[in-house]
Amino acid sequence: MSEAYAKPLPAPSPVTQPFWDGLREGELRIQRCLDCGQHIFYPRTACHHCLCDRLEWTKASGRGTLYSFTVVRRAMNPAFQADVPYVFAIVELEEGPRVTTNIVNCPLEALRVDMPVKAVYDKVTPEAALLKFEPA
Amino acid sequence: MTLKRAAAITGIAEMRPSPSPDGKSTLGIMVEVAREAILDAGLSPREVDGLLIGPPITEMVPMWPAHVGEYLGIHPRYEDVVDLGGASAAGMAWRAAAAIQAGLCNAVVCVTGEASDVETFYAPRTRRPTQQLPIREFEAPYGPMGVNSGYALIAQRHMHEHGTTSRQRAKIAVDQRTNACANPDALFYGKPLTIEDVLASPLVVDPLHLLEIVRPCTGGAAFVVVSPEIARRSPQTPVWLLGAGECNTGLTLSQYDSITTSPIAVSAPTAFQMAGVAHKDIGLLSVYDCYTITVLITLEDAGFCRKGKGGAFVEEHDLTFTGDLPLNTHGGQLSFGQPGLAGGMSHVTEAVRQLQRRAGQRQVEDLELAFVNGNGGIMSEQASLILGVE
Numbered sequence: 070m071s072e073a074y075a076k077p078l079p080a081p082s083p084v085t086q087p088f089w090d091g092l093r094e095g096e097l098r099i100q101r102c103l104d105c106g107q108h109i110f111y112p113r114t115a116c117h118h119c120l121c122d123r124l125e126w127t128k129a130s131g132r133g134t135l136y137s138f139t140v141v142r143r144a145m146n147p148a149f150q151a152d153v154p155y156v157f158a159i160v161e162l163e164e165g166p167r168v169t170t171n172i173v174n175c176p177l178e179a180l181r182v183d184m185p186v187k188a189v190y191d192k193v194t195p196e197a198a199l200l201k202f203e204p205a
Numbered sequence: 206m207t208l209k210r211a212a213a214i215t216g217i218a219e220m221r222p223s224p225s226p227d228g229k230s231t232l233g234i235m236v237e238v239a240r241e242a243i244l245d246a247g248l249s250p251r252e253v254d255g256l257l258i259g260p261p262i263t264e265m266v267p268m269w270p271a272h273v274g275e276y277l278g279i280h281p282r283y284e285d286v287v288d289l290g291g292a293s294a295a296g297m298a299w300r301a302a303a304a305i306q307a308g309l310c311n312a313v314v315c316v317t318g319e320a321s322d323v324e325t326f327y328a329p330r331t332r333r334p335t336q337q338l339p340i341r342e343f344e345a346p347y348g349p350m351g352v353n354s355g356y357a358l359i360a361q362r363h364m365h366e367h368g369t370t371s372r373q374r375a376k377i378a379v380d381q382r383t384n385a386c387a388n389p390d391a392l393f394y395g396k397p398l399t400i401e402d403v404l405a406s407p408l409v410v411d412p413l414h415l416l417e418i419v420r421p422c423t424g425g426a427a428f429v430v431v432s433p434e435i436a437r438r439s440p441q442t443p444v445w446l447l448g449a450g451e452c453n454t455g456l457t458l459s460q461y462d463s464i465t466t467s468p469i470a471v472s473a474p475t476a477f478q479m480a481g482v483a484h485k486d487i488g489l490l491s492v493y494d495c496y497t498i499t500v501l502i503t504l505e506d507a508g509f510c511r512k513g514k515g516g517a518f519v520e521e522h523d524l525t526f527t528g529d530l531p532l533n534t535h536g537g538q539l540s541f542g543q544p545g546l547a548g549g550m551s552h553v554t555e556a557v558r559q560l561q562r563r564a565g566q567r568q569v570e571d572l573e574l575a576f577v578n579g580n581g582g583i584m585s586e587q588a589s590l591i592l593g594v595e
Contacts (some may be wrong), residue, residue: 159459
């Protein structure tokens with residue numbers, strides 16, 4: 070791990086910090102609106118369903134389905150070139166919201182839209198972990 | 206309220222796309238096409254009292270209207286930057302008409318231009334305090350391939366939901382290439398294509414092949430929107446704005462209600478209702494085509510076929526300029542080239558050119574009505590127009 074991590078890293082704000090902290094601790098934390106009850110992702114200052122600003126952090130199950138995926142065969146950012154072909158995807162969480170992610174630990178030919186997946190916490194640097202998914 | 210016949214497009218200009226800038230600057234291109242469009246409309250600089258600019262993608266400069274206006278000697282009373290990505294040009298057309306209808310101005314020149322090439326376009330651009338935009342914080346760490354990967358996600362899900370095939374999408378690229386082969390200005394003029402060619406081109410972002418993806422290049426375009434009074438004494442056939450609609454549903458794909466239905470389902474019906482015309486009356490479709498899937502979903506959401514039936518629809522119809530459903534007769538951006546936001550404007554200029562009977566060997570016969578669609582972001586920003594001649 071002597072090589073520096075060259076890919077873009079999140080720059081958390083006070084609003085989004087609990088999400089990134091959760092990933093580092095191996096937990097998927099998302100917000101829920103105390104008024105309408107809907108789960109929310111990405112983290113916001115107010116609910117985008119009803120604009121209520123009373124939100125709580127909850128632990129999500131980490132289970133979901135593969136909403137859609139693509140296999141990137143040419144990297145736009147050179148830092149990803151060594152990874153091609155890699156899977157760029159959207160996962161729909163069991164709680165409702167969708168997240169942009171990578172699918173890992175899955176042969177490309179086994180990928181199917183709507184297949185069940187579960188969260189993987191990829192600690193890419195000592196400070197940052199990314200939310201990825203693998204077949205459930 | 207309506208914008209029906211509030212204004213007309215008279216003058217147009219378009220620079221022939223080229224793979225690289227060849228010494229041209231973005232400002233240079235914008236003033237060149239603006240000048241030609243104003244002259245085409247038969248106006249002088251001081252008769253132009255409105256100026257709308259589509260912001261160049263590779264040159265983020267504050268106050269573009271001031272730079273362009275000063276260079277051309279235009280002193281606009283109505284000016285703005287219309288920042289809707291690929292929907293900017295269609296968005297400019299109705300904004301100009303609304304400003305004219307409100308009495309703010311009488312003649313608006315709408316301008317786009319880009320001095321760029323594939324390398325410049327895809328080079329990582331310095332962006333200062335935007336790190337905390339959600340699309341950066343929650344997408345960039347996962348390695349998107351620009352917007353290519355977003356459209357690929359849409360195409361993949363559309364295949365899953367509706368059984369759409371790559372062969373069906375490829376038909377769109379092939380018919381548009383046939384059109385480009387009748388347009389000497391197209392970047393891919395003289396290079397006919399088959400469905401097998403498209404399917405044999407490398408997969409870039411599954412399921413999209415290289416020949417389903419636009420090529421960034423250098424170019425520019427402009428059009429002039431004028432009041433009915435000016436339109437009636439124009440040297441060109443006035444092309445009337447009959448209907449317009451717009452809708453935006455965000456930018457970050459994970460936040461959409463559905464990635465396979467676009468807000469064209471809102472913008473297009475709005476435009477059709479304003480114009481009071483039916484789909485069967487439309488003789489030309491000039492619709493944004495950054496990727497093949499963009500056209501397919503546009504046909505569905507604009508109501509030319511049922512949702513999910515776009516694949517079968519493009520197989521059943523001949524989309525060439527001699528076909529039963531002429532679509533993107535200039536070749537579309539897939540074959541004409543994508544010079545920044547001027548790519549989106551090419552759908553407006555081609556519709557005007559066709560309606561004014563100035564399309565040369567690719568002229569569509571007996572044309573009275575055209576449907577134009579501008580698409581920005583990742584199918585999330587939509588502006589639809591109905592244009593017509595008397």
